[in-house]
Amino acid sequence: MVDGFLAIGALARRTNTKVETVRYYERIKLLPAPARTAGNYRAYGPEHLSRLSFIRRSRDLGFSLDQIRALLDLADQRDRSCEAVDAIAKEHRAEVDRKIADLHALRRELDSMIDQCRRGTVAECRIIEALSP
Amino acid sequence: MVDGFLAIGALARRTNTKVETVRYYERIKLLPAPARTAGNYRAYGPEHLSRLSFIRRSRDLGFSLDQIRALLDLADQRDRSCEAVDAIAKEHRAEVDRKIADLHALRRELDSMIDQCRRGTVAECRIIEALSP
DNA sequence: CCTTGACCCTGTAGTCGCTATAGGGTCCAT
DNA sequence: ATGGACCCTATAGCGACTACAGGGTCAAGG
Known part of the structure; x- marks a missing residue:
């Protein structure tokens, strides 16, 4: 894996998430699809790590995926x-x-x-x- | 509907259950399949009413369907x-x-x-x- | 160079406990 | 004879994953 990028397994370990769950979040567009390596592996950057951390922390606090989607949208509008x-x-x-x-x-x-x-x-x-x- | 028998809607009303849920319980063999009328309507007897009441009361108390299945099995072995x-x-x-x-x-x-x-x-x-x- | 094993890929189906829809059939009162 | 309430089956959807099956990729050791 390229410098500073994480493969899906590493990302999953760091966020205490299962690999399948990470792919699931991508499928339902909660986590943006990352770039791919030459061998078609997902390559995650720091922005994915922080977004997924946010999602997991919110899930641990019992927010639904829809609520988390709303929170993420809001978090991006920094001056509202x-x-x-x-x-x-x-x-x-x-x-x-x-x-x-x-x-x-x-x-x-x-x-x-x-x-x-x-x-x-x-x-x-x-x-x-x-x-x- | 024949004397003393209930159609699915009447059974559902008496047990505070949706019709679809009653059929679902039959499909997963939680509620035995009742006899049918000439027009292919389900005809429920008192034993169905009491079994479904038991199921609903247990659901209200938060038991899982598997737990309820076990409870129903036990309830039938009266001298255990x-x-x-x-x-x-x-x-x-x-x-x-x-x-x-x-x-x-x-x-x-x-x-x-x-x-x-x-x-x-x-x-x-x-x-x-x-x-x- | 080759093999082994850990990792990755896609696609699909299963979990739980319903709920909803589509597309029909039956029954009864008017 | 017709309308409307009821019933039938079969299938798909919900939320939030989880678990395969059947392959491809990559790095280390021999």
């Missing part, structure tokens, strides 16, 4: 107000809050169900009962 | 010990706990990111910065 960025982040936070609340409710239900299990036969199982109509 | 049922429920609860913990950590990260936003331009946006490498 960052209100829209703030809005995306807040909307995502609200969604996380909703999920946490849902899971807490779920957890309570599971708990009371499991508590009732008297470890007898299935016929008298309170868990099965709790799931039945 | 319900240990295995208990194990599935507890494994699921543990998974819910992991998800809650993950989301709480996420929420904290999002919060501190959003807190730093000073509503300037994108160029000085702390959110974009926080997502960058």
Whole structure:
């Protein structure tokens, strides 16, 4: 691989991504297609490394690929107000809050169900009962 | 529709399920294929109603279709010990706990990111910065 | 120079749990 | 006889990957 450029495997290792995922991001145009070497290998430059890092970090924080696309677009318009960025982040936070609340409710239900299990036969199982109509 | 039998739409309404989902459950053999009328309509009996109710209630509690398949198999072996049922429920609860913990950590990260936003331009946006490498 | 093995390429299909569409058939009330 | 609500099958799409199959490329060691 040429000086300063990364092959897909190296890029993947540095961003904690699978090679297939990198190609997938290219296919869906989240990551721009890089130049190719004589042997048709993808050759990634520093701009790819930083863009993919951004994507992965955002994914780790639970943003959807569509949200990330929007964030990347915004990040490129450096003199716009960052209100829209703030809005995306807040909307995502609200969604996380909703999920946490849902899971807490779920957890309570599971708990009371499991508590009732008297470890007898299935016929008298309170868990099965709790799931039945 | 014959006496005491339900067409797919009626079954779906009673179990808060979409018609397509009912057919999907049949296709993946989660719900047994019912008898058909002369006009080739599915005719569901009470056993289908209760089985589908069980499935939907379990889905609402977040069990996977594979877990539900296992629960349904167990529910049919009425004189076995319900240990295995208990194990599935507890494994699921543990998974819910992991998800809650993950989301709480996420929420904290999002919060501190959003807190730093000073509503300037994108160029000085702390959110974009926080997502960058 | 040749081989080996790690890496890379494309294209396609699978995962989970549905959901949606197209293009038809049935049933019942008016 | 007609309209509209319901039903049928088959197939493809969603999101975000992941996993092949069947090849090509490259660098190091013998």
